[in-house]
Amino acid sequence: MKPTIKDVAKSAGVSFKTVSRVINRESSVGEEIQGKVWKAIKELNYQPNLSARGLRGSSSSIGFIYDNPNSNYVIEMQRGILKECHNQGYELVIHPCDAKAPGLISEIFNMVDRSRVGGLVLTPPISEIPEVLDALRERNIRFVRILSGSQAPDNRSPCVFVDDRTAAYRITQYLIDLGHRDIAFLSGDEEHKSSSERLAGFKSALKDNQIKANNRLILKGEFSFESGVKRTRQLLARSSRPTAIFACNDEIAAGTLFAARLHGLDVPRDLSIVGFEDSPFSRQAWPNLTTAQQPNTEIACTATRLLTEQIRRKKGEKASESEGYYPQLIVRDSTCPPAAP
Structure with missing residues (x-):
């Protein structure tokens, strides 16, 4: 037996x-x-049944909730969460979903009840939807948010915030210091706060350098390679082209690089390109992309640690404090001063 x-x-x-x-x-x-x-x-050779009565029960595993088209982002998040789960003795339940679905909250509740998770790691845009957060709090479901911002938006639950705005400001300032004035901005999905935060940093740097933001050079779109190709081709088809393009993530930037090649442009001599996140796209592209380093695996580890601390916290113990990350500029070969007129 x-x-x-x-x-x-x-x-x-x-x-x-x-x-x-x-x-x-x-x-x-x-x-x-x-x-x-x-x-x-x-x-x-005892094999503990973590879901059995008398053991951890509903806290034997944690859930990872996401809706993100960027496969590299999801993989890096999974890697970080799994690493910390292994360190802390938890299993991981991965649950992709549609943040725009009308039954999103019910779907999350069903997953929690079915899988008996002890808490959730939430990533954008789900981590930034107030209705979801309020519903989780009402049911006393523990969670940690990963979100875009220069600080924690509240102290109601711990979060990991990423200062996209400051990083975008520094990227734009770097391009301006190179001599660029006609800089295009290719945004990501609108429901992701990182898109608006990076755009805000971009505009702020232009303003501080007395450069008027040209709305014709700010194009909405998605966090995808295809979206980068499409919008870059639109920009390059114009008689007046930008000398630099700030893509809201590396996947968009890789699409921008592809489109520039289709138009016979030399990067960076004819067009400088910058991305964001320091994903494999930025390192595998040629030339390698200038970008902002966002350590997604480390961010995911931190979020998971904060969640396990929250799950194990006893009544009266002080709650864990939120932690922040500040993406740093990495200069590579895809940028240089603009060509002389």
């Missing part, structure tokens, strides 16, 4: 509740006791 939790407790000389606490990695158990329990588990 398979060994039970009581067998482990007897072998380690502790109560089965103590075994449960050790398996759940609760900090209240001393290191010596933990060592005895883990030794007994190994010797008996």
